Amino acid sequence: MKPLPSTTQLPRWKEKNKDQKKCITTAEGILVTHPTSSITVGQHGPIVLYDSNLNESLAQFNRERLPERVVHAKGSAAFGHFEVTNDITKYTTSKIFELGKKTPIAVRFSRVAGSLGSADTDMDPRGFAIKFYSEEGNWDLVGNNTPIFFIRDPILFPQLIHSQKPNPVTNLREWNQFWDFLSLRQESVHQLMFLFSDRGIPQSYRHMHGYGSHTFSFVDKDQKLTYCKFHYKTDQGIKNLSPAEAQRIAGEDPNYYGRDLYDAIENKNYPSWTLYVQLMTPEQAKTKSYDPFDITKVWPHSEQPLIKVGRLLLNKNPSNYFAEVEQLAFSPSNITPGIWISPDRLLQGRLISYPDAHRYRLGTNYAQLPINCPFKVSNYQRDGASNVINQGGAPNYYPNSFSGPIECPHNYPLPQQIEGKAGHYDTGTTEDDYKQANIFYNKILDAPARGRLEDNLVSTFKKVTNEKVKNNVLQMFSNVDQTFGNNLKEKLRKSLMQEGS
Numbered sequence: 001m002k003p004l005p006s007t008t009q010l011p012r013w014k015e016k017n018k019d020q021k022k023c024i025t026t027a028e029g030i031l032v033t034h035p036t037s038s039i040t041v042g043q044h045g046p047i048v049l050y051d052s053n054l055n056e057s058l059a060q061f062n063r064e065r066l067p068e069r070v071v072h073a074k075g076s077a078a079f080g081h082f083e084v085t086n087d088i089t090k091y092t093t094s095k096i097f098e099l100g101k102k103t104p105i106a107v108r109f110s111r112v113a114g115s116l117g118s119a120d121t122d123m124d125p126r127g128f129a130i131k132f133y134s135e136e137g138n139w140d141l142v143g144n145n146t147p148i149f150f151i152r153d154p155i156l157f158p159q160l161i162h163s164q165k166p167n168p169v170t171n172l173r174e175w176n177q178f179w180d181f182l183s184l185r186q187e188s189v190h191q192l193m194f195l196f197s198d199r200g201i202p203q204s205y206r207h208m209h210g211y212g213s214h215t216f217s218f219v220d221k222d223q224k225l226t227y228c229k230f231h232y233k234t235d236q237g238i239k240n241l242s243p244a245e246a247q248r249i250a251g252e253d254p255n256y257y258g259r260d261l262y263d264a265i266e267n268k269n270y271p272s273w274t275l276y277v278q279l280m281t282p283e284q285a286k287t288k289s290y291d292p293f294d295i296t297k298v299w300p301h302s303e304q305p306l307i308k309v310g311r312l313l314l315n316k317n318p319s320n321y322f323a324e325v326e327q328l329a330f331s332p333s334n335i336t337p338g339i340w341i342s343p344d345r346l347l348q349g350r351l352i353s354y355p356d357a358h359r360y361r362l363g364t365n366y367a368q369l370p371i372n373c374p375f376k377v378s379n380y381q382r383d384g385a386s387n388v389i390n391q392g393g394a395p396n397y398y399p400n401s402f403s404g405p406i407e408c409p410h411n412y413p414l415p416q417q418i419e420g421k422a423g424h425y426d427t428g429t430t431e432d433d434y435k436q437a438n439i440f441y442n443k444i445l446d447a448p449a450r451g452r453l454e455d456n457l458v459s460t461f462k463k464v465t466n467e468k469v470k471n472n473v474l475q476m477f478s479n480v481d482q483t484f485g486n487n488l489k490e491k492l493r494k495s496l497m498q499e500g501s
């Protein structure tokens with residue numbers, strides 16, 4: 001059997017570079033003559049302080065790691081292009097959406113809560129972030145494999161993630177804290193049901209859909225807004241793993257998804273997704289019974305049908321993981337002309353927190369790293385650590401009389417009227433939060449899928465050791481559908497009986 005490409009990278013590199021003869025140098029390009037021995041005083045004496053190559057090697061080694069991303073730490077990426085097949089230019093002036101246009105893209109898939117060393121196949125939402133390297137700058141669509149999310153106010157984000165990360169004392173994942181937080185914030189129930197349903201563990205990154213999740217806007221040539229949502233549906237078809245298969249694979253190959261993606265692309269089995277949009281006018285948004293800017297809700301297809309736009313194709317693996325994946329930085333704040341944000345407040349929180357996270361991890365000039373660097377940059381930002389594009393002799397203040405970059409027309413939306421009183425408006429649970437979750441349970445899942453959802457839920461919340469939390473969880477799912485709640489109660493009872501507790 002032919003070995004998988006992921007097991008032959010070094011032999012292939014050797015074959016390509018067999019005629020190359022390079023000498024070892026220090027970081028400053030000075031020849032290193034003895035790479036395998038430090039300078040010592042005699043055969044058995046101590047090391048001398050002036051062995052600069054040794055000093056440099058050890059110092060560099062100590063600095064090899066970046067801080068782990070606080071969420072989406074474990075991931076894989078690939079490169080390719082987005083091609084527009086259907087015309088939507090009446091809604092947006094974005095050059096990315098010109099009919100027939102091909103825009104280079106980077107896509108990073110990830111899992112949300114797991115740390116860098118965690119297994120790919122655990123139950124967790126999956127990140128699906130796309131960077132479009134366009135002539136108008138980088139547009140980042142930083143989504144997930146679910147069209148919804150747990151919470152809608154960004155102030156809750158650190159609390160949500162703390163509840164899913166290890167317990168601060170035991171450093172172990174803890175179901176008490178996971179279920180406690182989520183059952184006290186029941187707007188999370190729709191996302192929880194997606195997460196514990198069959199699609200919670202995709203067979204691979206190639207076999208899952210992606211969603212921009214938030215509500216965004218398109219801006220047309222008259223600067224008018226149309227709200228939109230992005231869906232990217234897998235052309236490989238949806239395939240999932242059962243929890244038992246996923247657990248087996250987690251033990252055998254924790255990097256299963258990364259390997260699958262790499263091998264598929266090296267074998268020229270290029271994965272693709274069809275991009276669709278849903279559209280809604282500002283007038284329509286005012287008439288909806290649900291909040292169209294609430295990320296815990298979808299826009300029903302019967303009201304806002306999917307409109308096909310084009311195809312995302314991945315046909316190139318990273319040439320170096322650290323340079324092109326660890327340093328790949330996405331932010332929803334990277335929005336190019338013709339596309340815009342919306343009143344979705346979780347999106348607004350992410351506009352602030354993502355660039356801040358990159359400045360912390362990668363330094364203030366992270367956008368200058370080749371993998372993040374847009375085709376052209378000209379502005380008045382200067383200096384800072386690791387600056388490599390400091391714009392030469394161009395003036396560093398604006399306005400100026402010395403041919404510095406000038407203000408150019410940009411397709412922002414028309415000024416918008418915003419009214420209201422500034423204050424804290426709690427986004428706690430309302431009756432509305434159970435409606436779409438109920439439709440998901442009763443109309444989208446068939447009876448066997450409902451059964452599997454219940455089994456998956458019980459398998460984790462039976463580990464909750466606090467009775468109040470357990471009752472809150474059961475109440476939350478009963479609020480979605482009484483039969484659902486009763487089934488969970490019964491399955492929990494049986495499961496605990498079997499375990500003798």
Ligand code: NDP
Nearest residue numbers: 147197198199233238298299300301302436437439440444
């Ligand atoms: P539709 O019947 O028009 O569409 C159903 C949607 O559900 C499709 O996008 C379908 O994706 C997806 N789906 C099918 N099976 C599953 C599953 N096992 N897990 C997750 N998603 C699945 O429904 P509506 O638009 O009226 O929405 C009804 C409910 O469907 C919503 O309350 C929501 O829970 C769920 N849903 C809705 C989406 C939306 O954007 N409107 C997106 C995803 C889910 P596929 O293309 O694979 O068939």
